[in-house]
Amino acid sequence: MDFISDYMQQFFEPITPYEFYRDVFPIGELEERGKQEQGKYNGVAVELLPREKGSSVQKIKRYIVTDDLYILDKLLESDNFIIISPISYKGKNRKGESARFIYGLAIDLDGVETKQNIIDLFYQMQNDILPTCTYAVTSGHGLHLYYLFETPLPAFENIKKGLHVLKMALIRRIWNRYITVLSDKPQYQSIFQGFRLVGGVTKDGRRTQAYRTGKKITVEYLNNYVTEENQLKEFSYKSKLTLSDAKKKYPEWYGRRIEQGQEKGTWVCKRALYDWWKRRLLIEATEGHRYFSMMCLAIYAKKSGVSYEELEKDAFELVPRFDLLTTDEKNHFTDYDCIKALEMYNDSYFTFPIEEIVKLTLIPIEKNKRNYRKRAVHIEYMNMQRTFKVKLGESTNGGRPKGSGTAEKTVKQWQQEHPDGKKSDCIRETGLSKKTVYKWWT
Structure with missing residues (x-):
């Protein structure tokens, strides 16, 4: 949509792809090309290769982005869709558990159908109704709004979950009826979502363009624009703590995660x-x-x-x-x-x-039924059923299910890994209830 590009060119400074990604990943943040450095990680770009005719298989090529941004020239020559997020990872894998540092939040804004929509977007930013983004990137029929942090955030589980809540609240606020015709259908995105490469190709064959629209921001700044229950309060910025310091301060964690290379546990369904x-x-x-x-x-x-x-x-x-x-x-x-x-x-x-x-x-999902019984009544009913089956010889497992008593071990293990951790962090990272964590906290 030309009116978006025309407006951005009239009021904001265009930025080259190299300038943009240098600001996302400042010098010294990513590992050097050809080297593996402790505490240094890399960006990851993903290219969607053209499908072969009649094939349902989508081929993908992943690239590591190092501190010199060397790969950027190659990526900008491609006519394929390429995505990248303002996050550093360990290796080429863009899974959430491979994320190491979060350099900013990016929000996809669609449904900007008129010039008045984009005028209202920046009017609301300039008048402190919305947080002012660091960059806005034109991308086909909309904008990508980048809120870059002054100091990156470590991708700890509690921070990832808290940032998710904060981002969802920001999306709801930004996708308002003055800015988008899709205000009743906001598109929620993961904090890890990749966006089209700045300077890369769009759906209509043009190239995305970044514009500097504001300064780098802090979590505290974003918190001002959401309600208290959606604010990220318990977090830390990137620490200057070295691995040798961490070994002294958190010896058990260091032994398990660094020396033995153990991964964090996860809880899964069937x-x-x-x-x-x-x-x-x-x-x-x-x-x-x-x-x-x-x-x-x-x-x-x-x-x-x-x-x-x-x-x-x-x-x-x-x-x-x-x-x-x-x-x-x-x-x-x-x-x-x-x-x-x-x-x-x-x-x-x-x-x-x-x-x-x-x-x-819009796909209906029925929750587990209790035949309209209240929870306490249903539990009593199921206990009676179990007792009756035991009498008939059909069941002998009248006790708790195997593995259900692991909450105590989980809490104690978490405390060992986080000697200075708080109960609230434990609740967030393990997924256990507040009551359970408080029960086993020592």
């Missing part, structure tokens, strides 16, 4: 959950809700212990079927939409509420 949702998508996915349906497939894959590789294969096989649902030629479902949705494959979204899934996908 595989059947993922397969059940995938089957429903084949029949019940609808236009206008395809992105969210795919997004929930990624959430269920993570909850069910399905590998990212399997999820990726299944998701891209669904793309042609999803695209057949298109009735508006401006609204095709593409491989780019798919890979954006897969960013929700992350522990931070384990507790994504069923009510929200139903609302976003």
Whole structure:
């Protein structure tokens, strides 16, 4: 949409791709090319290669972005979709657990249909109704708003979950009726979602362009624009603590995570959950809700212990079927939409509420039934049923299910790994209830 580009060129300073990514990843932040450095990580760019004719297989090529931004020239020569996020990772894998530092939040803003929409966007920023973004990037039919942090945030579990809540609240605030015609259908995105490469190709064949619109910001600044329950309060910025210091301060954590290379534990559901949702998508996915349906497939894959590789294969096989649902030629479902949705494959979204899934996908989900009994009555009823089965010799496991008494071990292990940790951090990172953590806290 030319009116967006015309407005941005008139009022803001255009920035080259190199200047933009140098500001995202300042000199010295990423590891040097050809070297592996303790405490230094890399950016990751993903290129979507053209599908072979008649094939449902989407081939993807991943690139490591090092401190010299050497790969940027090669990426800018490509005519394929390329995405990258303002996050550093360990290796080429863009899974949430591979994330190391978060350099900013990026918000995708669609439905900017008139010049007045974009005028109102920056009017609200200039008048402190919305937080002022550091950069705005033109991308086809909308804008990507980047809020870069003055100091990056470590990608700890509690910070990732807190940032997710904060970002969702910011999206709801930014997608208002003065700015987008889609205010009643805001598009929620993961904090890990990749966006089109600055200087890279868009859906309509043009190139994205970045404009400097403000300064780098802090979490405290963003907190001013959301309600208290959506604020990120318990966090820390990137620490200057060295690994040798960490070894002295947190010896047990250092031994487990650094010397032995152990990964953090995760809590998963049965595989059947993922397969059940995938089957429903084949029949019940609808236009206008395809992105969210795919997004929930990624959430269920993570909850069910399905590998990212399997999820990726299944998701891209669904793309042609999803695209057949298109009735508006401006609204095709593409491989780019798919890979954006897969960013929700992350522990931070384990507790994504069923009510929200139903609302976003329009696919009904019935909760576990208790035949209209209250919880306490239902528990008493089930206990009586179990006792009766024991008498009949049909069941001898009258006690608690195997493995259900591990909460105490989980809390104690977390305390050992985080000697200075708080109860609230433990609740966020383990997913245990407040009552359970308080019960076993020592």
